[in-house]
Amino acid sequence: MTNSLANPVAESFQGINPTTGQPLPGIFEEATASEVAQACERAAEAFSEYRKKSGAEKARFLEQIATEIEALGDELLTRAQAESGLPLARLTGERGRTTGQLRMFAEYLREGSWVDARIDTALPDRQPLPRPDLRQMLRPLGPVGVFGASNFPLAFSVAGGDTASALAAGCPVVVKGHPAHPGTSQLVGDAISRAVVACGLPVGTFSLVQGRTVAVGMAIVEHSAIKAVGFTGSFRGGKALFDAAARRPEPIPVYAEMGSTNPVFFLPQLLKEKGETLAQSFVGSLTLGVGQFCTNPGLAVVEQSPEADTFMQTAAQFVTNSQPATMLTQGIQRAFTEGISKLTSAEGVDVLGQATSTESFANGTPTLLKTSAESLLANPVLAEEVFGPSSVLVEATSREQLLAVARGLEGHLTATVWGTDAELPEYADLLEILEQKVGRLLINGFPTGVEVSHAMQHGGPYPATTDSRSTSVGTNAILRFARPVCYQNFPDALLPDELKAANPLHIWRLVDGKRVNG
Amino acid sequence: MTNSLANPVAESFQGINPTTGQPLPGIFEEATASEVAQACERAAEAFSEYRKKSGAEKARFLEQIATEIEALGDELLTRAQAESGLPLARLTGERGRTTGQLRMFAEYLREGSWVDARIDTALPDRQPLPRPDLRQMLRPLGPVGVFGASNFPLAFSVAGGDTASALAAGCPVVVKGHPAHPGTSQLVGDAISRAVVACGLPVGTFSLVQGRTVAVGMAIVEHSAIKAVGFTGSFRGGKALFDAAARRPEPIPVYAEMGSTNPVFFLPQLLKEKGETLAQSFVGSLTLGVGQFCTNPGLAVVEQSPEADTFMQTAAQFVTNSQPATMLTQGIQRAFTEGISKLTSAEGVDVLGQATSTESFANGTPTLLKTSAESLLANPVLAEEVFGPSSVLVEATSREQLLAVARGLEGHLTATVWGTDAELPEYADLLEILEQKVGRLLINGFPTGVEVSHAMQHGGPYPATTDSRSTSVGTNAILRFARPVCYQNFPDALLPDELKAANPLHIWRLVDGKRVNG
Structure with missing residues (x-):
């Protein structure tokens, strides 16, 4: 104190x-x-x-x-x-x-x-x-x-x-x-x-x-x-x-x-058109602030294709070329390292790229892992948050398997879909599934920026939050931090200003079902 | 099934x-x-x-x-x-x-x-x-x-x-x-x-x-x-x-x-002016529907005075002259009878009036009890709900003791204050205390009518409700039964109608902080 x-x-x-x-x-x-x-x-x-x-x-x-x-x-x-x-x-x-x-x-x-x-x-x-x-x-x-x-x-x-x-x-x-x-x-x-x-x-x-x-x-x-x-x-x-x-x-x-893993789905056509640029932006988001955001993209899902391979390899390269950096505490750095070890020792998980680790008190080393949708579906622990600069790339063998990954997700703060204008409507089912799992659904963006505004929703179904x-x-x-109170038959003078007949604060009110500010 | x-x-x-x-x-x-x-x-x-x-x-x-x-x-x-x-x-x-x-x-x-x-x-x-x-x-x-x-x-x-x-x-x-x-x-x-x-x-x-x-x-x-x-x-x-x-x-x-006990406070001046009419209305509210409302007034508080005595005696008379009636189930009737027995066997509680009970399968017998604020403060169990046609009249020896009773209340669905236009402002402190205990605060009314409307609040602090x-x-x-979802960077065509640029449903929205329905 x-x-x-x-x-x-x-x-x-x-x-x-x-x-x-x-x-x-x-x-x-x-x-x-x-x-x-x-x-x-x-x-x-x-x-x-x-x-x-x-x-x-x-x-x-x-x-x-x-x-x-x-x-x-x-x-x-x-x-x-x-x-x-x-x-x-x-x-x-x-x-x-x-x-x-x-x-x-x-x-x-x-x-x-x-x-x-x-x-x-x-x-x-x-x-x-x-x-x-x-x-x-x-x-x-x-x-x-x-x-x-x-x-x-x-x-x-x-x-x-x-x-x-x-x-x-x-x-x-x-x-x-x-x-x-x-x-x-x-x-x-x-x-x-x-x-x-x-x-x-x-x-x-x-x-x-x-x-x-x-x-x-x-x-x-x-x-x-x-x-x-x-x-x-x-x-x-x-x-x-x-x-x-x-x-x-x-x-x-x-x-x-x-917190949550904030899954990101990369659709095939967009990967064809600009997979390499995306790979760089993705690694930028996952290493931003040494990965220490609640909205860090810790899971990325692609459908098997030559372009997906290129995307993954490019992302791996960017991660390998990135630098370790100081995490918030040694405890957080240790939990991160243990989380990575746990993931890499799991069945079907490979290290796709990793920065060169440095001797330090609390440095976190950016790491990109890869697994198959099949392995993830068999072992949902792979989708759990590892707080720090890492992400698990999940390769689905089909559109249906990609949807199965989405269906298997728990509650998250955010989910993101990257796709072209033409292919996004074809994945309306993916968007619908994801909408039921998150508080914020993004198209063609990264979840790591959380705007402070009227329309922001920073929350999501359990276990992302408790409410x-x-x-x-x-x-x-x-x-x-508020609850409604109803005042019945109060003399005007005893009412809070917000409820007085003359509306002295000129606020918007619902009066007999009509929204008015007069 | x-x-x-x-x-x-x-x-x-x-x-x-x-x-x-x-x-x-x-x-x-x-x-x-x-x-x-x-x-x-x-x-x-x-x-x-x-x-x-x-x-x-x-x-x-x-x-x-x-x-x-x-x-x-x-x-x-x-x-x-x-x-x-x-x-x-x-x-x-x-x-x-x-x-x-x-x-x-x-x-x-x-x-x-x-x-x-x-x-x-x-x-x-x-x-x-x-x-x-x-x-x-x-x-x-x-x-x-x-x-x-x-x-x-x-x-x-x-x-x-x-x-x-x-x-x-x-x-x-x-x-x-x-x-x-x-x-x-x-x-x-x-x-x-x-x-x-x-x-x-x-x-x-x-x-x-x-x-x-x-x-x-x-x-x-x-x-x-x-x-x-x-x-x-x-x-x-x-x-x-x-x-x-x-x-x-x-x-x-x-x-x-x-449910809750829905305390009602009768202020002195109003009791002077129309205590007897009030007593009748009060008994009407507490016996309405054989007392089987969540908003049944199960607790009434007065300050000691000759007019309070008259009020209580009149209420007692109306209860005594009322008729037992069938309750919803025999289980509810038994719980009511046991609740009354528990109250009457408590220290400092008297039966002020009671209808003549009748032999039946599930009749509830209207009952009016009386206790002192001192007894209630010493034994808050007396303020707990007994579901049925009964109420406990609480006599306070002073204004301060009446406020103490209010401060000692748990959460309720409603609370009510009856008073003249002149004395209500003098009891602003009572209204403030009660506002923190309930979902609906009434002046000069009875809580048993729960309007289905926009401004109704049927809830209240624990234990009246869990939320x-x-x-x-x-x-x-x-x-x-709803939660907010934020859509970031969505093409207009993929948005729900409620969020589309043209506002096709013509609903009220908060657009860049301004409330508009265009």
Whole structure:
């Protein structure tokens, strides 16, 4: 909870530079059970006030957070680079994404229609029974627990999309910082706390707790004051939180984004026309950010053909010529290496291309594997995510076998089909199958860019996430932390502004079934 | 699964007339595991076709179901009356509610904007990175398991709100009929199956399975083809399904509406002005339908005063003068009687008024109990639902104690405050507390009427439901069975109509952040 330069005690830890393996300055204490409880209780106290803030007031707060993060200047980027091994240019972009999404939610709150206000006016003369005046809008759920992700130390971490959308909804937030970047977390957490003070909000509106143990996170999820949880990370981690939340005396929703393999299908005609260019772009996507994206294309499917061979060989060449690079942590690098070993030792899997590995603390070596559709169908483990710069190329002997691979897929965040304008309609059945497996379906693109916008859906059927109805990116992320409340027969003066007869906020509403903003 | 007049076998059962205790004609077989599995598998098969039906096609299907139900004529009402003990007038109204909500969803589908279409157009020249074309809309989740409720043999049963909203979303439905009204279930189930045929839909679009055992219901929830569950009934039943769904290899959402006590607060000034009239209305609400509504007011809170005494005595008199009436089943009647016994044997609880009980198979005897706020705060069990015509009047010694009672409440479907225009603003703190506990907050009304409309919220925080973000009544009920899918960079011709550039369905969409229907 505190960042002290005193001697480390048993329950403290330091950040590790994954490029050098050396510990970084700053000692971080593992939050105690009572510190976690205090953060949750303060969040509950803060909720009674923060929930009543207007859209404009919450917007100012989110903008102030963005301003405070920018005010950290290079110190934040330098620390994030030291803790994550990510390049400065990437982190600069990620900071822009972070402040950008805070400001996007601010704008969304000022516009205000997100509350889905619905009004059914009274029908006092209706027979056989009158209809009362009914007015409904979304209201905040309560304090939210947020778990920072390792792979986006800014945009999916302490002030990331989960925090931004929960605060936008009117929910106080208790963040568990990711132990891979405690210094970055502390800097951002302190920036948010300054924004809380600057905006005159209750202190419990935001808290950061730090820790390496599972216990700290579990204590948040199990605390009765917490009403929802946002998480981005591994399947094992997300599922453990989901199970703990379901076991509570009062079960709560857990929005865990647990990653996926993001299958990409390359159709035959397009491979004929530009297979080599595609191979290069594909390898660019799978090695982007050392493969450390939830949307990394970890599975690619082609139909057997001379052009598919050329595509695979070209991709193999690009992977072989690529460079190993520092992964986020040594633990992640080890899991990646073990994942590759597990795949290569499986029946029917060959290494098609691999970069030359280098001696280092945490380098990930880009690797391209190949297997047959038959082997994959016999052993679905081959389609499971290996987090890092690798992909499995799957060769189908026929169109039907390619469809069988699609049918056999579990839930993923994304799926992609590459094809010519002429052949795409011929694969409408493939698109239909894939649509039922994913949150986002792409044509002729790579899944690794996740736009922060109104129409983005970053989610997908289990096991990609624990709740396919939700997104963790884009304006709809706010819906995770709100629930509808209906006000029946309220005097106008006692209604929230969003529901008052005069519509003082000029938001879009559904009035007697008609959408109006008057 | 089948309705046979052959001799009963070990796994068969009959409807029981709760007025007479006599078995009714018709032998119903307990669905076997393989019959349940077949229904679920057929639903999965049907989904691949039904999910693609347009809003207009699904609307025609829902309207055909309404027509088929009406075509059953008096046979349906007579059977429902025999199986439920509910009066014909009430069942006639309930049939209207049932066909009315099917037609409401049909209209909602024809209008079409419910899919929340969102379009972020491509920005190919944006720096540093272009934005792709992103289009999102809601798509159906997959086959849905629905559990019929005992207390609404039509409107919350085989063709009730869960079935209507799931079919509207594009999800096939497997219904587990409530064993208290198997004949009614079969009649309605057959009507829906005729509508399936009439509309040329795949046979698995709808199935009814019958059974008295927990195993039949569990088999539905545990089947891998089922992607969501709708339930209305007891806390024990709903929680068991929720737990089973969370334990599945692929966890799925369970929308269980498990009832509540629906606290009503009577403020002092209004009691002065019209306490006696209120007492009569209150007793009318608590005895309506023999108290067998999820929104039955089972808890009423007043501040100590001479007017509160008069109110309580008047209410007691009305209860004493009321008549016992047939409950839905003997099991429900026994649970009611046991619940009352449990309450009256608790410390600090008195019987304030009680109708004269009569010898019968399943009559429920209206009962009004009284306790102090102090006793309630010391023993929150007193606030738990007793399903039937009873209520606990709680006397608080002060305004602060009344607020303490409100703060101590768990989640409920509704809460109500009765007060004069002048005193309501003085109790804004009470309204704020209650808003955080319920799905619907009423002023000067009774919660027992649940309007089927756009602004209705029939849900509430746990333990009233397992998902406070959802409603089981009104047009928003459709959202439970849908998830967003984002289409990136799709050729216009391959997009669903809802997302095509020309907006051929003329629905409301969010295009680059602006709400437009052009």
